[in-house]
Amino acid sequence: EVQLVESGGDLVQPGGSLRLSCAASGFTFSRSWMSWVRQAPGKGLEWVANINQAGSEKYYVDSVRGRFTISRDNAKNSLYLQMNSLRVDDTAVYYCAKGRGLDNWGQGTLVTVSS
């Protein structure tokens, strides 16, 4: 059974940084693209970033490019999202999802950016 468990969400001040993690199990992590998707409170889904199997291809939505960095550690079956220069409008639940087609999702981790 595929399991994705996010962690690292917290309350942070505008301009601050946070690193999210996603622990994967139940599938061959090193063979899968991985994605981050977020959902602001009461709002819809927004794709944030994804990364290929080797970590050599990374894509970002325009609003986070240059501030967020997606990475992975295949030896640890883990996906990461380093978030810098956080803004109030980055407040959301951040989901880790398997593949570019988002075939499995984690439970999400809440990031709140507020002073």
Added chain:
Amino acid sequence: DAVMTQSPLSLPVTLGQPASISCRSSQSLVSSDGNTYLNWFQQRPGQSPRRLIYEVSNRDSGVPDRFSGSGSGTDFTLKISRVEAEDVGVYYCMQGTHSPPWTFGQGTRVDIK
């Protein structure tokens, strides 16, 4: 970017009756490889999203056969043949053909009349 537009945004349905959600793309979603990367997701209240349908009409494992997807080009539909109480939630379409970025529709809220 491919803009995805869903309708209606709110859909009250009667238990046991059919329901239909439309998703339209600003560009054809037929990829250069011949596939059409249009997926449907369900998000029940308080839960994470779950993929129901991939590449227009393929049901994911464990998805009841009352859910079906259809369409081509720019127009797509998710149908529920007979709505059950557990189908309450928000449904999203998402395209992956013109990516990045991968883009979602606004979501359609399904509830029981």
